Amino acid sequence: MFQKILIANRGEIALRVLRAAKELGIQTVAVHSTADADAMHVRLADESVCIGPPPSRDSYLNIHQIVAACEITGADAVHPGYGFLSENAKFADILAAHNITFIGPSGDHIRIMGDKIEAKRTAKRLGIPVVPGSEGAVSDEKEAKRVAAEIGYPVIIKASAGGGGRGMKVALTEADLEVALQTARTEAGAAFGDDAVYIEKYLQKPRHIEVQIFGDGAGKGVHLGERDCSLQRRHQKVWEEANSPALNAEERSRIGDICANAVANLGYSGAGTIEFLYENGEFYFIEMNTRLQVEHTITEAITGIDLVHEQIRVASGGGLSVTQDDIRFHGHAIECRINAEDPRTFVPSPGTITHFHTPGGLGIRVDSGVYSGYRIPPYYDSLIGKLIVHGRNRVECMMRLRRALDEFVVDGIKTTLPLFRELVGNPDIANGDYDIHWLEKHLAKGE
Template sequence: MFQKILIANRGEIALRVLRACKELGIQTVVVHSTADADAMHVRLADESVCIGPPPSRDSYLNIHQIVAACEITGADAVHPGYGFLSENAKFADILAAHNITFIGPSGDHIRIMGDKIEAKRTAKRLGIPVVPGSDGAVTEEKDAKRIAAEIGYPVIIKASAGGGGRGMKVARSEADLVVALQTARSEAGAAFGDDAVYIEKYLEKPRHIEVQVFGDGAGRGVHFGERDCSLQRRHQKVWEEAPSPALNAEERAHIGGVCARAIADLGYSGAGTIEFLYENGEFYFIEMNTRLQVEHPVTEAIAGIDLVHEQIRVASGGGLSVRQEEIRFQGHAIECRINAEDPRTFTPSPGTITHFHTPGGLGIRVDSGVYSGYKIPPYYDSLIGKLIVHGRNRVECMMRLRRALDEFVVDGIKTTLPLFRDLVGNPDIANGEYDIHWLEKYLAKED
């Protein structure tokens, strides 16, 4: 087991990892920018190192400063959390060159899954169902027209190196396709420095289903069930739940087994999430995230497994703590992402929190690094906390969530709490009848 872990992140995920380390008896080091000097994870860590000014590129994305912090403090491993350097293959390689363990997969696996085209090829080879589309990057207009005609309109053009909806365009006709191809390539080049795009069949009313997987790096893999992340705005998840209200037991077992076998065959090490679009009983691979997800607590709630403990165990060479047949799922869990944003316009709302009170009681968990008097800096992601609710079934979970949202108090800034109070009372949400377009249509009606 590791002696000292450096946590290369900030906010609620840094505090989440820090808690896991303390439970395992591992010393902790956190890095922080000057803007985060009074953050809760900095206060609670055994050691802290300031690595630069507020801009992420000068602090949380500064690989050299983070490696130097490891050497200064004697940290023998780094947990990257999510975001920032968590899926940076170069970072993983540099740590390995300095004999520091990256708590995550190999740099090679990060590269494979970071390239959307190569990820799709790999998924197909591993037996994971994929969306019909191009086998690789599409550069010529004539090729795009041919592929679109073969798979049928509508189609979607996606950036190979993309994410967050950038470099992504839908075409419903050949005329649309020409413009969409040019626009997607231009956006992809500007956002990611790589204008490669590919084409897939566009599904009209899919759900976003993702499977939590773990590998030991030596040919063993397990899954911890699926999450439904269909409530999204601009391709960003807002509300996640497990298990999905759209799947039956047979579908759940099938896709989980497919993903676990794929991870084993890949020789993958650590946590990963294989994401799908699901429509009419069929699963279609979107991408694989080679890190811990923001929404991992809902999986922990129904599986009873601490996923950060499992990450640390696997990275230290201890292997997986459970076999697939030992994993039992109980109840239902929902996570709401509480952002410092206007609940209607979603404009960021940095500032000082004058009062902060979290709900409590059976089945309630709040992951947050903020507190009364904390000043939210304007430089980073607006997520300030996650409300996770667990119940014996979905009905109990929803009732408990309604109560928890009523108890949650954040004064001094605007937050998305009012949005969730609206959603929890909506009949479609109560019945689990929504797709990836539902929330944006709902918000458009409200405007």
């Protein structure tokens, strides 16, 4: 087991990892920018190192500073959390060259799944169902029209190196294709330094379903069920559920087994999430995230398995602590992402939190690194906390969530709490009747 883990992240996920490490008896090192000197994970870590000024490129994305912090403190492993360097193959390679363990998959697997075109090819080879589309990047408008005609309109154009909805455009007809193609390329080049794009069939009303997987790196893999992440705005998840209200037991078992077998055959090590669009009983692969997800908490709630403990165990060479037969699912869980944003416009709302009170009681968990008097800096992601609620079934979970939202108080800034109070009372949400377009449509209507 590791002696000391450096946490290469900030906010609630840094605190989440710190707690797991402490429970395992492992010392922790917090790295931070000057803007995060008073952050909770910095206060609680055994050691802390300032790695630069507020801009991420000069601190949390500065690989050389993080490696230097490892050398200074004697950290023998790094947990990257999510975001920042969590899916940076170069970072994983550099750590390996310095005999420091990256708590995550190999650099090669990060590269494969980070390239959307190669990821799709790999998924297809591993028996994972994929969305019909181009075999690789489309070279010009003529090829794009040929592919689109073969799979049928509407189609979606995506950046090969993309994520977060950037470099992604829909063409409803051939007349839309030229502008959509040019716009997607321009956005992709600006955002990722790579303007390669590919084309897929655009599904009209799909759900966003993702399967949590774990591999031991030696040919064994398991799945820990699925999560429904269909409530989104601008391709960003807002509300997640486990298990999905849209799937039946047979579908759940089928897609889980496909993913577990794929991970085993890939020789994958650590946590990962295989994401799908789901429509009319069919699953279509969209990407694989080679890291811990923000919404890992609801999987923990329904399985009772600490996923960060499992990450550390696998990375240290201890293998998986469970087999597929050991994993049991209990009840239903929902996560709401509490962002420092205007609940209607989603414009960030940095500032000082004057009062912070979290709900409690059976089945309630709040993951947050903020506190009363904490000043939210304007430099980073606006996520300030996650409300996770678990119940014996979805009805109990929804009622408990309603009560927890009523108790949650964050004063001094705008947050998305009012949005969730509206959602929990909406009949479509209560019935689990929504798709990936539902939230944006209802926000547009002012509902």
